[in-house]
Amino acid sequence: MRIIPHHLPTRTTAALLAATTVLLGSTPAIAQHTAGTDPVDCSPWMTPTVTPEERADRVIAEMTREEKSAVITGMAAYLQGWGPEFAGRTHGVERLCLPPVKFTDGPAGIGNGASGITQFPSHLNLGATFDPGLAQDYAAAIATEARGKGANAVAGPAIDIARDPRWGRFFESPGEDPLLVGDLGAAEVTGTRSAGIMGVAKHLGAYTRENGRNTDASDVTVDEKTLQEIYLKPFGRVADAGVSSVMCSYSQLSGTKNCNNSYLMNQVLRGQYGFDGFTVSDWYGQHNTVASANAGLDMQMPDSCFYSDHLWSTVDSGAVSGDRVDTMVHNVLAEMFRSGVVDSPPTGTQDAVVTGPGHRELARDIAAKSMVLLRNDTVPTDSGEHPVLPVDDSVHTIGLIGSGAGRDALGSGGGSGHVIADDIVTPFEGLYSRGAGNGTEVHYTDGNYLPTVRQLAENSDLVVVVMHRHITESVDNTDFRFGLHQRNIIRTALEANNRVVLVTNTGGPVDLDGYGDDVPAVLAAFYPGQEYGDALADIIFGDVNPSGHLPVTWPLSQDQMPTTSSFGSGAFTEGTGVGYRGYQWQSITPRWWFGHGLSYTTFTTDDVRTTGPNSVTATVTNTGDRHGDTVVQAYAVRDGIRELAGYSRVGIAPGDTVDVDITIPDSALARWDEDARQLVVPGGPVEVIVSDSAGGDGPSTTLMTTQSVFGAPVPEAPTWATVGNGDPAQEQEDRMACKNSASMAGFIGMASYFGMPQKEQAWTPVTDNP
Structure with missing residues (x-):
């Protein structure tokens, strides 16, 4: 027997953090005198009956440049990869009654070496349940624990597409299909919001590799049809669900760093999807000031150089407008008001035990x-x-x-x-x-x-x-x-x-x-x-x-x-031939298809019929001798290829027969129309097969669709947006001004070639004894 030693995380700043949490536990109507400034009456923006947008505008009118930067930058010190609390935090503005945003890693539970928490199953496990209701409970529990630890933002849901099993973060994805990933991500957004804190969907966009990440070696070439039909669809779903924040990724698209990508953040996220929260960089995923600000990046994490003094020097030079900075601050503050983290801030502490039966x-x-x-x-x-x-x-x-x-x-x-x-x-x-x-x-x-x-x-x-x-x-x-x-x-x-x-x-x-x-x-x-x-x-x-x-x-x-x-x-x-789609196109039979899963009982499906313009119904019987859950899956067949169009998880008693209704959303049928710059639902008959996997047999019906558009078209880039990575000379100036950020970004890229050591699974030593 070998016992693996484990050590509790150090809490060198416990007293300071506890004092900070107590201070932010309730927000006074009149802010205290701070750093030589006069007391400020916060009531104009501390009135919950005023819209979040108006509250943000009112407080911005009172802010200094330094205070604006405090809202959109992190507090990590020189060569500090995370922190100083949890994964990171902004400064907050005590004078104006604004608490910091305090992030914790949270796709599958509270990360950052925390104790007293629940280690939940991975996102891939969540995907295997095909159960949005369970996903909502999952996220609500994680958010509740985060709140109990004093955090007000969780870095999750992770809604990247699981493209290849060799990817180091494959387990963080709910799956390979954008409908399933989007449904579960949207349910998690609802669960996180129910706990009164903010969720951060990640990682925009087409992030599927680790090697060379955050460097030019992370550049990927993806056509727009594939982006729109596969990798970006889940972000549209979480935007519709009201996600608080979206994180840009370490990768690049056709030479443009994703945290500099106006197409992703300005045109798709805000223009096409109507996202109204704030964007945040992955940790040290920002590489410059001007291009990022003009591409739609609102917040720098986990440090501050690009968006503090250097940001204001670019405003003075005219490279970034003052209005753009105010918009960045507005996006953060409006979401803080909207989510309730200002009016009802978490009162927990990092040492709190937040797990339970x-x-x-x-x-x-x-x-x-x-x-x-x-x-x-x-x-x-x-x-x-x-x-x-x-x-x-x-x-x-x-x-x-x-x-x-x-x-x-x-x-x-x-x-x-x-x-x-x-x-x-x-x-x-x-x-x-x-x-x-x-x-x-x-x-x-x-x-x-x-x-x-x-x-x-x-x-x-x-x-x-x-x-x-x-x-x-x-x-x-x-x-x-x-x-x-x-x-x-x-x-x-x-x-x-x-x-x-x-x-x-x-x-x-x-x-x-x-x-x-x-x-x-x-x-x-x-x-x-x-x-x-x-x-x-x-x-x-x-x-x-x-x-x-x-x-x-x-x-x-x-x-x-x-x-x-x-x-x-x-x-x-492979284009849109990701996962089971690609196996069909290439006539490859895998070991087990997407959607496959056995039970200790058996089910039969028959009498599939169209019951509405966007729904089909199947009659399912449990032909075995014990109760069981199954996932009834509907696949739309187009050009000979099946694509998941809807599903329903249902429990059936032995011998019982139930009618299972499956909703087929327009998003599942929409295809990218290059001329219209929009997702369009083609008109005409669509065969729908109800099966137990992407490759299984099953009865079918015909769904009659009417040609229609799905969502908004992708707008043109704003006139002030940076194209690509911007001026190389400006980027070099930004990097030279922020050498610490640049060096940490380089470390993240270098680490992708040799990996990081495996960490403990539990604070209590894991042994071979029962």
Whole structure:
């Protein structure tokens, strides 16, 4: 047994932070005398009955240049990568009763090394639930914990498209389909707002690689049709849902840095989507002052150089207008008023314990509902033919194999989306505890010694092999296979026993080429959070009927993907053929299609009919002997290619038949019209197939559509907008004035080539003991 030491995070500034939180806990009508200024009557903009926009205008009229910069810049010091609180914070303006914006990383729980929080399942797990209602609960719980820690902004939802499993942040995406990603992201926005804090959707736009990020090597070539139909659609959905902020990414589009990109921020985000919140740079993702300001970037994070004194020098020179700066400040302040973080600021502290039984139960529920049963063959045993899962009366002993079931259990991926649990329930702990409840013995080996693996497998009624694979922000992977020794463990177990379950504890699909066809049962756990072991036991023992469905396509092998050759090049040669779309176009059959997921019961679908201009109804029957959830999926067929047009997760009792209504939004049918500069719904008949995956069989109906436009057209760039990265001489001047920001930006780019070390999964030491 090896115990991994863990250390609680230091709290060197606890007293100062607590004092700050107390100060900002209530906002006085009259601000206190500060730094030689006279007291100010804040009541004109502290009246909730006045619109957020008017409140912002009123306070801006009273602000000095320095105070305006305090609203749109971070406080990170020289060579400080984050901070000084959480992921970062603005200065705030005490004189004018304006609190700072305090960000915490939060796609899957409170990050930044916090303790006393819940480590929720990853966004990929959330995608596998196909459940916007659950996504809303997920985000509300995370936002509540953030508020309890004193933060008023969460860096989430992450709504990037999962393009290739080699991406280091693959697990942070809800999936490969823009409809699913957008639906879940919009639900998360609602959940975050319900807690009275701000959410930050990320990362605009077409951000799908780590290597070379934040440098010229991150440049990608994506045609506008692909941008509009795949990568930008989820941002339109969260804008409609009222997201507070959008973060520009580390990547570049056709040579233009995304935090300098007027097309993305001015024309699409605000012009096409009507976004009215504020934009913020990814941490050190801003490279200059003039181009960023004129491209629509409102806030610099986590430091201040570009948008403090240097910004005002460019205003004085005429390179940036004073009105543009006021608009940047207005966008931030109006959203602060709109979200309630000024009138009802969080009163929590960073040392607060904000997790609890309710959130742990939610994490367990999401983990169980997101695990995808990919295969579950029937195999011969001493007591007859049995499906490998769930555990039944023929199973008296379980052989649990793999360090991923013990000390190497992964509840979270790495990077800014990493969350450290106070403690994590390992698969060994979960299965051992559940087995003790009904007399099922669970024996464990970490798998280091193959003869021990063989012996344990031979002497067990059921073998559960748990294999883990850690991926992280900051570096891409050359492959997505298990290591050689891990593959040998799997092969050894298969040679010794025909009733084997492979549990993949990974940040996405795994290349199972060479042995995958021989594994009779495969369960994808992804990164299921701190309740991993109990949720896994729920599925293995059948206490919960598996209901997760793949939010991404699972390749047959690494050499068989639409992006196999293009991933590292920066050229998105697959165009809109992302994920399952590309497999269809290239006539490739993957190992498992997007949407695939098995259950311990069975379902049939028939009598699909059109029930409205944007809806179809299917009759679904549970033909098995136990209650189960399924995801009924509707695919529009155009040019011979299926595309997800709608879905509904539904629970059905054994023997029952229900009618399932599926709404098909215009956004799912809209195509990019280059001439109209707009998304357009083509008119005419559209075949809709209702199936259990993108490649499955199913009945169909015909939806009659009327040609119409979807949303607003993309407007021309504002007259004051910078084209591309602007004047090279001006960019060089900006960088020279802000050497610290430039050096930190370079460090982020350099780190993408060697990665960052894996962090702890839990503050309580993870061991191999139950």
